[in-house]
Amino acid sequence: MRLWNSYPKWPWKHDDDIRKYVDVPDWWLVGYEEVRGFLRGLTKAQFSSVGKSAGGRDLSVVYYGPEKPERTLCVTGGTHGTETEGIASVTNIIKLFESGADLRGKKWPAFQRVAKRVGFYLMPLYNPDASARSPVKSYVGMPIDLKDHSDGVHHLHIGFWKNGQLPNRKRIFAPWSKDSDMTGKLDRVGYLGQRFNDAGRLINRPRSRKKSMAVETMQMLKYLGANKIDCYMDLHSHSSPPWLGTCPEAHHAGDYEQQSKLFDLACKMTQKSGGPELEKGWQGATSWYNSHFFPANLGIYAFTYEAMAGFKGNYPAKTPFEEIWLANAYNGMYTILGLAQALLKVPSPWK
Ligand SMILES: [Zn+2]
Known part of the structure; x- marks a missing residue:
């Protein structure tokens, strides 16, 4: 396990102390150590593990639901470590299933009902x-010039070289190539960005239909298959309003008609349960993402969700921070709820 310096000389243009972004509400439970401690304290969860990360950290999964569920849903947060919105949604759902209320004390009877079947x-x-080396716990209020790709949050996200320069962003965001990973270049890295595991592998860019260079993703493929999980959802954040995306038909080995039906139903049921009107995205077939890779290999349903991150500029300037955190955690929770309800209306891909 490698310990990284999370406070290198930060090439941050703003008159703004990056260290303040660990100040978050108590219920915003996203830090690596805190989440590990929280998991250790659970008494009703069934624990399992996908395996180990490149850095040797456990890939823990907690299960809540009936012994013989009608459908199963796997939700992953923190794929990109500083996109903590998804981690907050997942830890709040865990607390809800564990104790009957989320970390703010809110009850979600519809969630409890669906967990009797899903x-x-x-x-x-x-x-x-990435979570372990992240110097921040939240994007809320963080300055960023979204048009300037060398600004603010981008340093956190893709990291920087020892000379303070950003790695080639186009390469990192393009389809996987040998040059898009940081493997073999780690001694030149000043700060390893949040898109990478400790081996410098891009966590969410499989190289092909058959192979991801990230050990986490290859192990997850086995885990989803071994547990015959019906649907996979990966949680992210950026600048769109709450967004639900699905892979193209070319990247789906299962029943794409049912995947599309589930997509429509999930959006409708999210809104009906009190959640946001989701923006729908059909992702292209030029790049592989985990939410393409798993359905391409297993024929299961899969989605990517993006919260609207709390960077400056994404919300009206006077929006209280608490309101942004709430929208970030709860919009994700409502979408997971809507998806779980919708999943009962389509057949299991394993039948
Ligand atoms: Zn992301």
């Missing part, structure tokens, strides 16, 4: 190596 495999930290 089994939830909850993984707050898909990329624990």
